[in-house]
Amino acid sequence: xxxxxxxxxxxxxxxxxxxxxxxxxxxxxxxxxxxxxxxxxxxxxxxxxxxxxxxxxxxxxxxxxxxxxxxxxxxxxxxxxxxxxxxxxxxxxxxxxxxxxxxxxxxxxxxxxxxxxxxxxxxxxxxxxxxxxxxxxxxxxxxxxxxxxxxxxxxxxxxxxxxxxxxxxxxxxxxxxxxxxxxxxxxxxxxxxxxxxxxxxxxxxxxxxxxxxxxxxxxxxxxxxxxxxxxxxxxxxxxxxxxxxxxxxxxxxxxxxxxxxxxxxxxxxxxxxxxxxxxxxxxxxxxxxxxxxxxxx
Numbered sequence: 601x602x603x604x605x606x607x608x609x610x611x612x613x614x615x616x617x618x619x620x621x622x623x624x625x626x627x628x629x630x631x632x633x634x635x636x637x638x639x640x641x642x643x644x645x646x647x648x649x650x651x652x653x654x655x656x657x658x659x660x661x662x663x664x665x666x667x668x669x670x671x672x673x674x675x676x677x678x679x680x681x682x683x684x685x686x687x688x689x690x691x692x693x694x695x696x697x698x699x700x701x702x703x704x705x706x707x708x709x710x711x712x713x714x715x716x717x718x719x720x721x722x723x724x725x726x727x728x729x730x731x732x733x734x735x736x737x738x739x740x741x742x743x744x745x746x747x748x749x750x751x752x753x754x755x756x757x758x759x760x761x762x763x764x765x766x767x768x769x770x771x772x773x774x775x776x777x778x779x780x781x782x783x784x785x786x787x788x789x790x791x792x793x794x795x796x797x798x799x800x801x802x803x804x805x806x807x808x809x810x811x812x813x814x815x816x817x818x819x820x821x822x823x824x825x826x827x828x829x830x831x832x833x834x835x836x837x838x839x840x841x842x843x844x845x846x847x848x849x850x851x852x853x854x855x856x857x858x859x860x861x862x863x864x865x866x867x868x869x870x871x872x873x874x875x876x877x878x879x880x881x882x883x884x885x886x887x888x889x890x891x892x893x894x895x896x897x
Contacts, residue, residue, distance in 0.1 A: 602859045603729055604648055605683065607658040607717060607746065608641025608736025608762075610670050611710070615697040615844065621707065622698070631701065636883075637673035638695055640762060641736040643845050643884060647852035647874075649677040650888030653859070656680035656730070658722060660714045662690035685721045690714050697844055704840030704879060719745035727753050732855060734760045735777075740769035747776045758858070762851055766790075774806035779858070781851055782813045795821040796829060803827075810864050814850060822868050830865040832872040837880025845884060850875040 617632040637646075645655040657674065661667065661684045670692050674681060693712035700706070716739045727733070733750050735743050743761070750759055760779040763770055766789040774780060780802070792798035795818075799811050803823060811823045819834040853871030862870065878887060 601652050601654055602731040603654045603656070604645070604732045604734065604855065604859075605656045605658060605725070605727075605730045606641040606645050606648075606734040606736070607722065607743075608639065608734075608738060609693055609712075610637060610639040610642035610657065610659055610661065610674065611693040611695050611712075612636075612666055612670055613638035613695045613697055613844075615699055615706075617699045617701055619701055621700050634882075635669055637670045638697075638845070639670075639693070639736075640764070640848050640851075641734065642670075642674065642679070643848035644734065644736075644852045644855070645679050646673070646677045646884050647849050647878075647887050648856060649679060650884075650886075651852065651856045652888070653856070654678075654680070656683055658683035658725060659717050660685050660687060660690075660721075662686075662692045662714060663688050664691050666691045666694075683722075683725045685717065687714060699842060699844065704843050706842070706844045716742065718742050719749065722746045722749060727757060728755060730757060732758050732760070732859060734851070734855060735762065735773075737761055737763045737765070737767060737770055737773075740767050740773060744769070744773045744776070747773055751776055760851070760855060762847075764847070771805055774802070775808065777806070777809055779854070780806055780809050780811050781854065782811070783847065784813070784815050787813060795831075796823075799823040799829070812854065812864075812868065814847060819872050820850070820868055822864050824864045828865070830868055832865075832869040835873045835876030837876055840879050842882050843879050846875045846878050849878040849884070849887060 615634040616630040622628045649655045696709040698707045758778040761777045764783040787798040814820045819832045822830045850871045853874035857867030857870045
């Protein structure tokens with residue numbers, strides 16, 4: 601078991617299950633409504649907790665009535681919240697998720713009125729408690745300061761950074777992290793429509809890091825710090841029930857595999873397998889089968 605800290609968001613998700621994605625100005629009745637906890641970093645920790653790790657969350661949390669489902673779910677998965685900043689009068693960030701029952705794909709509308717987690721909050725965290733620190737790529741300026749604080753701690757604690765969306769200044773953080781996890785949307789933003797050229801370009805900006813790029817139905821690609829390229833196919837379940845949270849589950853699988861001593865190529869396949877398992881079910885419960893028991897054949 602490793603001790604893992606993740607910095608990012610925890611949200612209140614309203615997930616509407618629809619027969620099909622609505623057309624503009626159409627009135628549809630949902631088949632189901634689920635209200636629960638979301639957020640990239642929080643979801644990654646919930647999976648890592650099921651995989652046997654001791655997890656702590658660093659983010660801004662509201663304490664009002666709307667936050668009860670978020671706080672209850674984090675407590676149910678034994679997520680330590682001592683690194684968080686609490687806002688008594690606020691409400692949690694909210695996501696309206698339209699889940700297409702035909703395809704399992706999701707469309708998200710997000711609203712946030714809480715402040716972002718800052719380096720000022722992070723500096724009160726005892727980093728000697730953790731074997732891994734994961735950052736959801738939100739405010740690049742603050743993340744750069746936090747990553748620098750981890751490196752200056754002199755403990756050699758590995759850091760991972762999820763780069764899901766283009767944000768001004770994100771690239772300044774790249775040279776200081778151990779593992780960079782990119783989404784295809786970011787590669788498109790950088791002008792690349794194929795994985796390998798993108799990874800080779802980012803290698804020039806982050807020579808010390810292992811690089812991972814998710815690519816939808818093609819699975820995921822990687823380039824390790826020694827220059828070895830790898831690819832894992834996607835492991836699509838027989839029935840795709842929900843893709844919501846698949847990326848967060850993939851990130852958890854990667855981190856877990858690293859902490860178990862796997863190389864990047866092996867970790868990539870294990871993470872794709874776990875993400876595929878998530879796509880075949882609704883919600884995050886039941887993802888706790890140890891990846892150590894699912895080594896690639």
